[in-house]
Amino acid sequence: MTSSAIAHTADLQAALVRRLGAASVITDPQDQVRYCRDWHGDVTSGAVAVLRPDSTQAVAEAVRVCAELGLAVVPQGGNTGLVLGATPDDPQHQVVLTLERMNRVRSMDPGDFSAVVEAGCVLQQVQEAAEDAGMFLGLSLGAEGSCQIGGNISTNAGGINVLRYGMAREQVLGLEVVLPDGTILDALGTLRKDNRGIDIKQLFIGAEGILGVVTAVSLKLHPRPEQVETALLGVDSLHTAIALYRRARRDCCDLMTAFEFMPPSAFMLAREAIPSLTLPIAMDHPGYVLMELSGSGLVDMRALLDRFLENVMADELVRDGVVAASRAQAANLWKFREAMNEGQAQRGAHLRTDVSVSLSQLSSFVEQAETRLRAEFPDCLTLSYGHVGDGNVHINVIPPASADAVERDRVIHDAKDCINAVIDEFRGSISAEHGIGRLKRPEFEARISDPRRQLLTAIKRAIDPDGRLNPNCQIRCNA
Amino acid sequence: MTSSAIAHTADLQAALVRRLGAASVITDPQDQVRYCRDWHGDVTSGAVAVLRPDSTQAVAEAVRVCAELGLAVVPQGGNTGLVLGATPDDPQHQVVLTLERMNRVRSMDPGDFSAVVEAGCVLQQVQEAAEDAGMFLGLSLGAEGSCQIGGNISTNAGGINVLRYGMAREQVLGLEVVLPDGTILDALGTLRKDNRGIDIKQLFIGAEGILGVVTAVSLKLHPRPEQVETALLGVDSLHTAIALYRRARRDCCDLMTAFEFMPPSAFMLAREAIPSLTLPIAMDHPGYVLMELSGSGLVDMRALLDRFLENVMADELVRDGVVAASRAQAANLWKFREAMNEGQAQRGAHLRTDVSVSLSQLSSFVEQAETRLRAEFPDCLTLSYGHVGDGNVHINVIPPASADAVERDRVIHDAKDCINAVIDEFRGSISAEHGIGRLKRPEFEARISDPRRQLLTAIKRAIDPDGRLNPNCQIRCNA
Numbered sequence: 001m002t003s004s005a006i007a008h009t010a011d012l013q014a015a016l017v018r019r020l021g022a023a024s025v026i027t028d029p030q031d032q033v034r035y036c037r038d039w040h041g042d043v044t045s046g047a048v049a050v051l052r053p054d055s056t057q058a059v060a061e062a063v064r065v066c067a068e069l070g071l072a073v074v075p076q077g078g079n080t081g082l083v084l085g086a087t088p089d090d091p092q093h094q095v096v097l098t099l100e101r102m103n104r105v106r107s108m109d110p111g112d113f114s115a116v117v118e119a120g121c122v123l124q125q126v127q128e129a130a131e132d133a134g135m136f137l138g139l140s141l142g143a144e145g146s147c148q149i150g151g152n153i154s155t156n157a158g159g160i161n162v163l164r165y166g167m168a169r170e171q172v173l174g175l176e177v178v179l180p181d182g183t184i185l186d187a188l189g190t191l192r193k194d195n196r197g198i199d200i201k202q203l204f205i206g207a208e209g210i211l212g213v214v215t216a217v218s219l220k221l222h223p224r225p226e227q228v229e230t231a232l233l234g235v236d237s238l239h240t241a242i243a244l245y246r247r248a249r250r251d252c253c254d255l256m257t258a259f260e261f262m263p264p265s266a267f268m269l270a271r272e273a274i275p276s277l278t279l280p281i282a283m284d285h286p287g288y289v290l291m292e293l294s295g296s297g298l299v300d301m302r303a304l305l306d307r308f309l310e311n312v313m314a315d316e317l318v319r320d321g322v323v324a325a326s327r328a329q330a331a332n333l334w335k336f337r338e339a340m341n342e343g344q345a346q347r348g349a350h351l352r353t354d355v356s357v358s359l360s361q362l363s364s365f366v367e368q369a370e371t372r373l374r375a376e377f378p379d380c381l382t383l384s385y386g387h388v389g390d391g392n393v394h395i396n397v398i399p400p401a402s403a404d405a406v407e408r409d410r411v412i413h414d415a416k417d418c419i420n421a422v423i424d425e426f427r428g429s430i431s432a433e434h435g436i437g438r439l440k441r442p443e444f445e446a447r448i449s450d451p452r453r454q455l456l457t458a459i460k461r462a463i464d465p466d467g468r469l470n471p472n473c474q475i476r477c478n479a
Numbered sequence: 480m481t482s483s484a485i486a487h488t489a490d491l492q493a494a495l496v497r498r499l500g501a502a503s504v505i506t507d508p509q510d511q512v513r514y515c516r517d518w519h520g521d522v523t524s525g526a527v528a529v530l531r532p533d534s535t536q537a538v539a540e541a542v543r544v545c546a547e548l549g550l551a552v553v554p555q556g557g558n559t560g561l562v563l564g565a566t567p568d569d570p571q572h573q574v575v576l577t578l579e580r581m582n583r584v585r586s587m588d589p590g591d592f593s594a595v596v597e598a599g600c601v602l603q604q605v606q607e608a609a610e611d612a613g614m615f616l617g618l619s620l621g622a623e624g625s626c627q628i629g630g631n632i633s634t635n636a637g638g639i640n641v642l643r644y645g646m647a648r649e650q651v652l653g654l655e656v657v658l659p660d661g662t663i664l665d666a667l668g669t670l671r672k673d674n675r676g677i678d679i680k681q682l683f684i685g686a687e688g689i690l691g692v693v694t695a696v697s698l699k700l701h702p703r704p705e706q707v708e709t710a711l712l713g714v715d716s717l718h719t720a721i722a723l724y725r726r727a728r729r730d731c732c733d734l735m736t737a738f739e740f741m742p743p744s745a746f747m748l749a750r751e752a753i754p755s756l757t758l759p760i761a762m763d764h765p766g767y768v769l770m771e772l773s774g775s776g777l778v779d780m781r782a783l784l785d786r787f788l789e790n791v792m793a794d795e796l797v798r799d800g801v802v803a804a805s806r807a808q809a810a811n812l813w814k815f816r817e818a819m820n821e822g823q824a825q826r827g828a829h830l831r832t833d834v835s836v837s838l839s840q841l842s843s844f845v846e847q848a849e850t851r852l853r854a855e856f857p858d859c860l861t862l863s864y865g866h867v868g869d870g871n872v873h874i875n876v877i878p879p880a881s882a883d884a885v886e887r888d889r890v891i892h893d894a895k896d897c898i899n900a901v902i903d904e905f906r907g908s909i910s911a912e913h914g915i916g917r918l919k920r921p922e923f924e925a926r927i928s929d930p931r932r933q934l935l936t937a938i939k940r941a942i943d944p945d946g947r948l949n950p951n952c953q954i955r956c957n958a
Contacts, residue, residue: 202681251776297730462941
């Protein structure tokens with residue numbers, strides 16, 4: 001940075017402190033790090049400041065002041081995103097606006113099956129507040145102890161319960177949003193049915209903060225599932241797993257809350273993370289399904305699961321299976337799923353993808369992608385797993401232990417191209433649940449149709465004409 | 480019309496016929512009537528022409544030609560809407576664009592739980608095509624024999640299954656839309672999870688055709704509910720009905736597909752329409768609930784309903800009840816619900832509303848509204864019924880038989896103001912499922928917040944800068 005740039009930054013920081021108060025402005029570079037480094041720690045940047053408003057009015061004021069000072073605003077929740085959507089990339093012209101101090105549960109109304117919470121509430125905090133009221137929030141994901149509900153909404157988070165409850169979008173009854181000019185849009189009602197014109201709040205769900213800063217959200221709540229039954233099943237193939245999924249939707253009356261597919265290498269990876277991990281099922285099946293049924297009230301979930309498994313084993317859709325007899329046993333089955341992720345992380349830098357195709361084409365897609373990857377990257381470990389019921393798989397490619405950083409970068413780059421080419425043939429999505437952010441913007445922009453690009457650009461310009469909110473994220477309007 | 484206007488209209492008609500072909504252009508005023516008169520027959524207008532394109536390309540061409548000729552386009556589905564959203568109001572400057580010839584099922588993929596259909600498919604046709612494939616579409620409403628799926632999407636239709644499957648929005652996986660400049664937006668995928676940037680298709684759902692013409696839609700399908708159990712229950716009050724609803728969601732594991740509340744006067748009205756109608760339950764209860772459980776596979780719905788009713792009768796939430804023992808008996812219970820509507824129609828012009836509040840406030844809201852209505856309109860019959868689980872009621876006010884047209888108009892106008900005042904106090908919606916159209920635009924515009932108005936206007940101008948699509952519907956941008 002030149003000395004004039006430093007002086008300019010210092011002036012901006014002083015102006016921010018003067019206008020917003022020292023308690024709401026972080027300027028110390030060390031204190032900024034956790035807001036300016038991404039979740040994986042791959043990318044670290046900086047910002048003029050990190051702003052920490054504690055109310056909707058304070059967010060609006062921060063946005064207005066930044067506009068006056070010519071600063072762009074990067075909104076940030078728990079900073080657990082995987083696509084660089086909430087971290088800055090232009091240290092001299094951007095501030096991070098963290099919602100972490102807006103973490104109040106404004107209301108919890110079990111009789112209305114709804115809650116209103118501020119954007120900075122950690123997802124787990126919302127889950128627990130719902131549970132304390134005897135209710136259930138239909139959103140659950142790996143980062144739930146750190147991610148914030150505002151970020152979940154802004155990225156339209158998925159997670160493990162999408163099958164039953166839908167993406168984050170489907171949990172939203174209303175939003176409060178600070179617009180790029182500092183205006184507050186109060187669309188925070190809890191109405192289930194409201195056809196008063198275009199449903200403007202939909203625009204901000206999954207917008208990754210490029211159109212406004214989500215400050216609060218009204219959420220749907222559900223009856224708490226009092227019975228949760230978990231099974232780990234061995235199957236012949238992904239193809240059979242999909243047939244099993246279809247059968248389970250029908251036979252189990254759409255009461256599934258999870259249906260996760262894993263290949264046998266998942267167990268090897270899980271063991272690398274937790275060497276003591278044991279599972280009550282043989283580990284030589286070509287595929288595994290972790291299946292969960294949940295329900296409340298008068299339906300006996302265990303009896304339902306037992307009858308279902310009896311039938312599908314008789315029909316040879318399932319080779320072997322075990323049903324957890326206790327919460328501890330169920331937790332152990334889930335530990336397999338989670339330890340597999342840890343095992344991958346321990347293997348060092350590798351390609352992680354998050355793609356989706358139609359369910360009818362999922363097994364052909366995975367077969368083609370894996371065939372090409374194994375031909376092009378014979379030394380790498382390729383594994384495909386995920387939320388199969390949603391057509392969403394993670395096809396990951398792990399270089400051998402011997403690979404150095406340069407070789408790993410090459411694999412990550414080339415294997416991604418290889419998978420994307422197959423995705424394009426299957427008209428699939430390069431981002432099923434993680435979003436676009438800054439990381440996937442080039443891939444996104446390369447694939448987007450002209451009409452869609454024009455619409456996105458027109459909307460961005462209509463709502464944020466000066467490009468103040470999260471520039472360079474998702475789409476570049478000046479491109 | 481002046482002779483120069485007539486000559487101008489004739490020129491425009493000739494140009495449309497020349498550009499689009501005689502088979503696609505209706506100019507005869509008699510042939511236009513059914514496209515230019517609203518569903519209730521209350522309002523009849525006219526148009527330069529009615530255009531009947533038979534493909535997406537032909538819709539795009541029609542929209543482009545109209546733009547060149549300076550004509551505005553009013554898109555129309557089955558013309559069953561209740562708020563004048565699909566009929567013209569400026570005969571010399573508007574055409575109606577009907578989607579009725581675009582009525583092909585493009586694909587039906589039970590393995591993917593999805594279908595792709597053209598906008599002009601009648602809803603019932605889509606339901607039947609799904610059923611033929613062993614699947615189920617989660618959208619059902621009174622007009623399903625006439626309304627078209629494109630209209631359902633454009634109005635975000637509700638109906639009787641919202642409880643379980645959500646509004647029309649939640650059935651949509653993808654859309655194909657002709658934009659105001661004639662560009663075709665192909666967003667017709669069937670992906671369940673796709674977080675590639677802002678979900679642009681959401682804008683067109685519930686937009687009542689002011690941003691684009693929906694030409695095709697990808698829909699979610701569900702396993703077909705093989706067991707449907709229906710009960711008619713007598714309850715103490717709406718308050719108790721709501722308590723029963725909450726209990727049913729928990730105890731019946733969210734497997735309800737309908738929960739309709741009716742007051743005792745509903746039976747009187749139903750009998751006026753069908754004098755022979757008899758019901759297997761006493762007609763002197765303060766309220767009635769028509770409840771339906773549906774499911775597929777291994778859950779025994781009848782046993783579930785029986786156990787539930789046993790419990791809630793023991794707990795005195797239900798005074799009396801009957802479960803349909805056959806499809807014919809279930810149809811008879813539903814006939815009660817439908818005949819009530821016919822009975823109202825036979826009473827002549829009256830006020831129909833479609834409002835919603837939060838479920839926690841629903842019974843207080845109805846009590847206050849009814850108290851005020853009975854005080855102000857003592858000679859009228861006031862009745863409140865509807866999809867209680869969604870917080871959605873129809874509070875209708877029927878003038879006495881002796882009232883003349885002038886008196887009826889006065890009641891309709893004043894009673895609406897009376898209900899709207901209570902709605903505003905409860906922060907409810909003046910249009911839960913019917914939309915805004917041209918009919919409710921003044922009420923809508925009077926209540927909308929400045930930030931929301933600015934956003935809607937900015938989006939309309941960004942996408943339809945010349946105001947070519949469905950002008951005067953929902954919001955006036957030049958206002």
